[in-house]
Amino acid sequence: MAEKYIRTRSVPIGGIFCKMNPMEQRISAKIILADGTTFTGWSFGAPQSTDGEVVFATGMTGYPEAFTDPSFRGQILVMTYPLVGNYGVSDGPFESDRVQIQGLIVQEYSAEYSHQEAVYSLSQWLTREGVPAVYGVDTRALTKKLREHGVMLGQIVIGSDTPKEAHALEDPNIRNLVDEVSIVEPVLIGSGRKKIIAVDCGMKENIIRCLQKRGVTIKRVPWNYNYLHEEWDGLFLSNGPGDPMMLQETIGYLREAMKGKKPIFGICLGSQLMGLAAGAQTYKLKYGHRSQNQPCREVGTQRCYLTTQNHGFAVDEKTIPKDWKLWFVNANDGTTEGIRHTKKPFFSVQFHPESTPGPEDTEFLFDYFIDKVNRI
């Protein structure tokens, strides 16, 4: 039997002039969560219905960078900051060559943007990229719902489109999302003396830029590429979308690489993969960390750093094997933010030292990695 959708008293609120052309008819849009909760707003961006995992992010700036982050693959993103699109969208470069989010939900967006570098309005950009968006929604109410319930599947229904049945909503986590965002063929970048294998599981472009700046050669390889029989000086595992357990192939090569002594550095999904390869376990967080203000303490020191994060899974601290140790811990909720080997130069962080968007406080970790690479 089909599930009934509960209609809340929610009505669309907000800008009536949010279209570039005020004569254009506003199209209504609904957000329907898997539990039936419905929010009503107005459509902007591409006017096509979609579904995915609904998550929220609390960053206040850097929306083009966030929307192009491959880790958001398959997710409908709710922005808690109510005004989005104020400075339009520039030509980039951003974090990948496309908008990765499945859909966008905001309180209010600015059709009338203002910035020297802007070439599109947010709506124009999303339309061009085929990504639907909704404004006029109480995003705080929606966020609280997700916080209390945990992330949920949901859909954006444009105008008079027929909503999907709840059971028919596509769970992106059962797909191999990484395969969708990883590169297909290896690419060689830079011409440094040392060579880094960078496993692209949906790698943010700024990671490449951060490595490149430090004068190394980068061989960017697909997620399932076997690098074990090649010469390299350092191994890097990138961020990416979805459940790390989907990437058994990547974990297999990594486990082999860990038998050696060459430096290995992982970020975000890469950190979870290193945990799994080392023998730890991962689990899904209730509603994940998607923000630019996550404090992370470096264990055993008095230091605490502000970090950007975008993840729904984490390494379970209790399962960290004994030749590994906790490196960083989240100062808010105590979750694992980084692990490292007690003897070998293997280390990883759950947060994003490459930032974009967000604070640049931990970019020094790239120096740390390259320094280790240069020592061998």
Place this chain on the structure above:
Amino acid sequence: MNKMKKPKKVLILGSGGLRIGQAGEFDYSGSQAIKALKEEGIYTVLVNPNIATVQTNSDMADRVYFLPLTKEFVEQVIVKEKPDALFLSFGGQTALNVGLELEDAGVLKKHGVRVLGTSTDTIRTTEDRQLFAEALKSIDVDVAESYAVKTLDAGLRAAKKIGFPLMIRSAYSLGGKGSGKISSEEELAQRLNEAFTSVPQVLLEEYLGGWKEIEYEVVRDQFDNCVTVCNMENFDPMGIHTGESIVVAPSQTLNNHEYHLLRSIAQKTVRHLGVIGECNIQYALNPKTSEYRVIEINARLSRSSALASKATGYPLAWVAAKLALGYALFEVQNMVTQTTQACFEPALDYVAVKMPRWDLTKFKAANRRIGSEMKSVGEVMAIGRTFREAIQKAVRMLHIGAEGVVCNDFDIADPLDEIVHPTDRRLFAIPVVMHAGVTVKELHNMTGIDPWFLHQLKEIVDVQNMMKYAKRLDTELMRTAKAYGFSDRQIAKLRKTDEAKIRAARKKFGILPVVKQIDTLAGEFPARTNYLYMTYNGSEHDVERDDHSLLVLGSGPYRIGSSVEFDWCCVQAVQSAHAKGYRTIMLNCNPETVSTDFDICDRLYFEELTLERVLDIEEFEHPEGVVVSMGGQIPNNLALPLHELGVPIVGTSPKDIDRAEDRRKFSKLLDRIGVEQPKWRELTTVTAARKFASTVGYPVLIRPSYVLSGAAMNIAYSPEALDQYLQQAADVSQKHPVVISKFIENAREIEVDGVAQNGELVIYAFTEHVENAGVHSGDATSVMPPQKSYLETIRRIKKITRAVVAELHITGPFNIQFLAKKNQLRVIELNLRASRSFPFVSKAAKYNFIDLATRTMLGDDIRGEYNTVDLDYVVVKAPQFSYSRIKGADPVLYVEMSSTGEVACFGEQYHEAFLKSLLAAELVLPKKNIFLSIGRDENKAKLARSVEKLHKMGYRLYGTENTVKFLRKEYGVPITQLHKISEKKSPTILDYIEKRKIDFMIIIPRTLNRQTVSDGYHIRRAAIDHNIPLISNVQLAQTFVDALYTLQVYKQPLQIKAWDEYKKNGE
């Protein structure tokens, strides 16, 4: 926490009287610091003469000294108290300066007092432009280039380095003269030549006009952990002081690169400088190139940090105090969420808009233009889910008669002029020209305001038009208008109906605001926050109503006449209600206050103090009562309308409040109970006004109900003057009557502040003004207990007070002002609410009047014995002025209030308390040369004895022609004549002032008028601009000279005694 020994006793320096540029925010920061120390069990000693602050309450610091914040006084406190540490960063520039002086003089080293938090070396670096620029350049951080030059050649050389255009600024600028944009070498040469004729030095600076102005608030601990708590963007670009700007948090038009570029530089800079605690950094950002310049760094709590704290919910002052004690950031709890810690950066899910409150029309002859100097006296902060909603709310919060960004009745003759040359009304001029078809692009070119902000305003204007021309006000239009921040009154105006009808229609449509929490984490974690706002851009409440609650209406923006005193009353009322078991709800919109702190009430609505919003909150919360008598005139004015709508008001009935507020009703009431008042009449024609004035005899006091410009009240000594003032009053008509009353000269003024219970007088305090009537009570120097009034006068005042209290069935606080002349008493004003002087009388008499008032309003029986007259000490309250900030304003005591704050000091006897109090209000004692100019022979005679005393004490005296003649001839006092400016003979007084040959001035105007063309005005103004102490009132001058004589001849010392060391009789 480690590596630092926890101090045992900490001395905290406050900021003294409120003045422009240094206001109530330091009560907030100082109070937080004291609480943070007390939580650690550290003994706290506070020096602050601002008696109306919460931080000087008896339950705050362990010891309070109401003493001037000068090196000499603080040094003596150190000698006496032997603290082992000092907090400098919580009392604004005043505390910082005193701290640095103490260090320079070796006092801190000698007595083993260490400065906690940011080191004095760091502070010095940030205070000195040269050191600051060098420090930043050494870490490749860009600062605006600036050169101080003393010659034409040096100027031209500097210009080569800076390039054109550049800014020229006079180092000692008068009235902003000599500053401006220079585009070529020829122009520069000409301007320099001009400038050097009057000033020795000018500053040449890089021109940053049109750049965005951005601020960051940074916190750092001793372990080098560093977070930027908030960033803020000024609506007004560079060129307008941030204190004069509309400021938005977080920034709206910065992309990720710009936001984090500035954030990273802020952290790099703060780390390099070694700040521990809180720091504010200001940038100019070129919108075309993303280039930046660091403009300024404040290595202390500031006005901006108070704003940032309230805008984000992050308790900056509390955290800064903990970090100064040696804690790491992550060891300090986030007091708002109570689940996370302080090492994070708040994520906002709303927009906060700050607007300055100016009172420029209160200062006669003051210029309305705003610019690089701060003139605003207060501010408000509005919170919304869109910028449009927030800015419309902010405008209403100012209580300047504006309904929002649009729908105002201001008559702006040349709106484009006020846009291009900004005035305090620029925001209201923008919609006016938008209606006339001026585009966003054109406005951006004229003002440099980012087009994003202008588009937002344009959308408000568009909705205004829709509302105006729509055939029907349907649900969708109503919802849109509310989401755009329109008030019911604005909508009513556009639909030509009244507020109540719109409210009813709106409720029928089911359009109600929702209550949202400010939780610092954008909903990411559940938070136990009490911090709330209302919005129409939402569909769900974050909270449910509270049972057994009491709503206290706050005082709104600080402005002339309503300041920290009322916030003190509100905080006390909340605390007393809380002690009685109520869930307390505070409503206020002023980010500088303690009442809006996270730990004061059970619920804080950071909201508008308008009828509409109070009703919204009342309907949501259903409080058991609403307190309107603590926040001054704004809530007082809401009493009757709220009462008529059935809202339960506690204390004196709003009907009786109205009988006191309505001039006619009150006058009749006084007649009936046989109490005298100066004769008055409300008149609607000029002829009637003249006729009445000649009947009662001149001088008369004129109060127009509608004023175009200039001060509202005036005293006319002649029919000609009356005509002139009535002309100024724009239009005297049926609609705008003028109130004329007999002005009684040479009368003394006595005030009674009291609390009554069911029409029975319970506790009262008398304060006597030093100045005769004619000086606004807020500008008067007052003394408690009275020094000159006869027992009989006091007895009769008490009797009249009892009669008034009974007649109006007062329950709660009230204030009555009396004129006393030749045994005749007249009532001139009654307020059925707490008055400005309640904190003063409470602390002077050592009974908390507001606690008593709140308790009786909530039903307690507070009757008992209270001794407020028989004190073994004297307390004097003195006004604090900010004339130096308001260029052109006439610094003379007058019927219109112009002081921005007040201080009070205790003494064993009158003269000691008086002198301390004046010193605390920043008066500097004369060293050698005193200048006298005394208008009217009557005043000359009154002051002759005092002048003789000055001569006896060895002062060298100078005077104007008539003053000199009179004093020489009649009293034989040796006095040198100086010429008035208009005499065109030298040496003029101005020469002496400019050459600093005069170090004190007594200038008594002929009449209690402000004549800005007079010589007296020019001399008084020159005194202010050259920082020379000035007394302009006869009684004040007499008392001052007597007090000086007591100090210098009788060698009565100014004692260093804490508040608790002044005992009442028999204790």
